[in-house]
Amino acid sequence: MRAEITRRSLAGASLCVPVLVVIISWLAWRDALPAELASHWSGSGPADDAMAVGTLLALNLALSGVPAVAGVAVSFWPGISARARRGTYFFLGVFGGMGAVTWLLSAGLTMQVGDPYEVVLGPWVIVSIVAAGYGLIPFAISPKPRFEATDVARRFEFAPSETGAWSQTITGNMFAWVAIGLIVLGSVIYGPAVIDGRVSDQFFGIAVMGAAILLVASFIRLRVTADWRGLRVVSAIFRIPLKRIRLEAIDMIEAAELRPTEWGGWGYRIMPGRSAVILRKGPGLIVTTTNQKQFAITLDDPETPAALLATLRDGNSAAPGDSKEVTS
Amino acid sequence: MLFVVDAALTVSLAVQIAVQVRSGVVNGELKPGDRLPPARDLAKSLRVNMHTVLRAYAQLRDDGVIEMRQGRGAFVRQDAGAGLIRVTELVAELMNEARKLGLTQPDILRLIQRGGAT
Numbered sequence: 001m002r003a004e005i006t007r008r009s010l011a012g013a014s015l016c017v018p019v020l021v022v023i024i025s026w027l028a029w030r031d032a033l034p035a036e037l038a039s040h041w042s043g044s045g046p047a048d049d050a051m052a053v054g055t056l057l058a059l060n061l062a063l064s065g066v067p068a069v070a071g072v073a074v075s076f077w078p079g080i081s082a083r084a085r086r087g088t089y090f091f092l093g094v095f096g097g098m099g100a101v102t103w104l105l106s107a108g109l110t111m112q113v114g115d116p117y118e119v120v121l122g123p124w125v126i127v128s129i130v131a132a133g134y135g136l137i138p139f140a141i142s143p144k145p146r147f148e149a150t151d152v153a154r155r156f157e158f159a160p161s162e163t164g165a166w167s168q169t170i171t172g173n174m175f176a177w178v179a180i181g182l183i184v185l186g187s188v189i190y191g192p193a194v195i196d197g198r199v200s201d202q203f204f205g206i207a208v209m210g211a212a213i214l215l216v217a218s219f220i221r222l223r224v225t226a227d228w229r230g231l232r233v234v235s236a237i238f239r240i241p242l243k244r245i246r247l248e249a250i251d252m253i254e255a256a257e258l259r260p261t262e263w264g265g266w267g268y269r270i271m272p273g274r275s276a277v278i279l280r281k282g283p284g285l286i287v288t289t290t291n292q293k294q295f296a297i298t299l300d301d302p303e304t305p306a307a308l309l310a311t312l313r314d315g316n317s318a319a320p321g322d323s324k325e326v327t328s
Numbered sequence: 329m330l331f332v333v334d335a336a337l338t339v340s341l342a343v344q345i346a347v348q349v350r351s352g353v354v355n356g357e358l359k360p361g362d363r364l365p366p367a368r369d370l371a372k373s374l375r376v377n378m379h380t381v382l383r384a385y386a387q388l389r390d391d392g393v394i395e396m397r398q399g400r401g402a403f404v405r406q407d408a409g410a411g412l413i414r415v416t417e418l419v420a421e422l423m424n425e426a427r428k429l430g431l432t433q434p435d436i437l438r439l440i441q442r443g444g445a446t
Contacts, residue, residue: 167369
């Protein structure tokens, strides 16, 4: 808990840096600054608008100061989830960083040139774009969200000589329709080129479209297996392993009601610390690994694989190595 | 579906697997057209020899429960239902009892034909 508060405090403090940069630079440069500073550029030429130093300073102080105040408030405001806090830090950091860099560029470049209408932004525009990435700093510092996880209570009572395995093939009709849609789209876009023998002209596009179709098609039929090795999701069409969680890496297993809105939508979803194969709203399996990552998959009967994996994980079955492969 | 095998039982592992597939069809867990796990995968999952699973699948195919499609795997037959499974089980029971009595296959067939005629 202490480490979490420290990280939150540091993330909040990092959001104060842009406004401090604005204040310190103004204090350092105030005697050398002209009355007006370049404030707007169109295209790559010189500035087309200027502002009084006081106005521009106030504007950028607001742009970098509001995120600082909000960042500190968010750090200590109770009841905010780690996920929401991280997202807020990121957006505040984007605005704070841009506010500070806008001030630095306007003041610094005008100071060098003298006449604000003669100031050319040139390659410095890249710096202002990069400044938006400042949001990643408080985002990275803030504590990672911990996902709520519970462990399935049901266990199978296996005799020492018994072992179990669970397997199910699930069909994602949605992926089939998307694949068909992509094939139709690809035929419309690239069909004329193929017919005219101009494949080489459109090779990159055809390759990308083909890869996208194969990727989507690999999710049409999935084989999900739970056994002594852990949980595996394999494309039943191409036999490509899509997800593999070793039994030793499983911390908690849960059979729960999955809502696409909570897992980033339908399809194969990858989010920070979480991934999921969501084919519909309904029952599914959530596996939390020992490194606190989560994987979810919609299944018709998630209770059985959940109980089996929990049983195998707890060692209530013939574990690998306990007995040799048997033939009968 | 869940497969559980017990190496300590006197019943062969192939029979144990076949019984579970039959039960799956009877209780509706496996529906006509459903695909069974590939023999190699199921064998690895259960830590049994692949030929054990293939033997179970062959037995199920002979009993008319599943069909094997070349290169595509094993599927529950469209006409496989609880009734067929029950008859298959009764036939197996009949064969066991008949063998205990020392009856040969022609004897059993004659008995069935006589039963069908009455």
